[in-house]
Amino acid sequence: MELKQATAGTMESGDIMIQIAPSDRPGLDIQLQSSVAFQFGDQIKNVIHETLEGLGITQAEIHATDKGALDCTIRARTTAAAVRATGCDVWKD
Numbered sequence: 053m054e055l056k057q058a059t060a061g062t063m064e065s066g067d068i069m070i071q072i073a074p075s076d077r078p079g080l081d082i083q084l085q086s087s088v089a090f091q092f093g094d095q096i097k098n099v100i101h102e103t104l105e106g107l108g109i110t111q112a113e114i115h116a117t118d119k120g121a122l123d124c125t126i127r128a129r130t131t132a133a134a135v136r137a138t139g140c141d142v143w144k145d
Contacts, residue, residue, distance in 0.1 A: 086118035
């Protein structure tokens with residue numbers, strides 16, 4: 053699947069900014085910045101990873117800047133960035 057650089061989310065409290073870019077390296081390289089990374093970093097990365105794999109994206113560079121987002125917000129922002137990066141509409145039948 054071909055990717056272009058895309059972003060979704062904001063830097064507001066309770067949100068997360070997800071930036072997706074193409075990568076030459078195999079796999080998903082997830083870089084996380086979060087004040088709660090010590091406690092919830094693994095969970096945040098897992099939600100991003102599972103969401104992207106579920107959308108068929110298996111090779112990309114992801115930068116996530118978390119401001120206390122819940123899992124549902126992380127999934128929504130990751131999905132929005134993936135749709136923008138691929139041009140594929142995941143909500144279309």
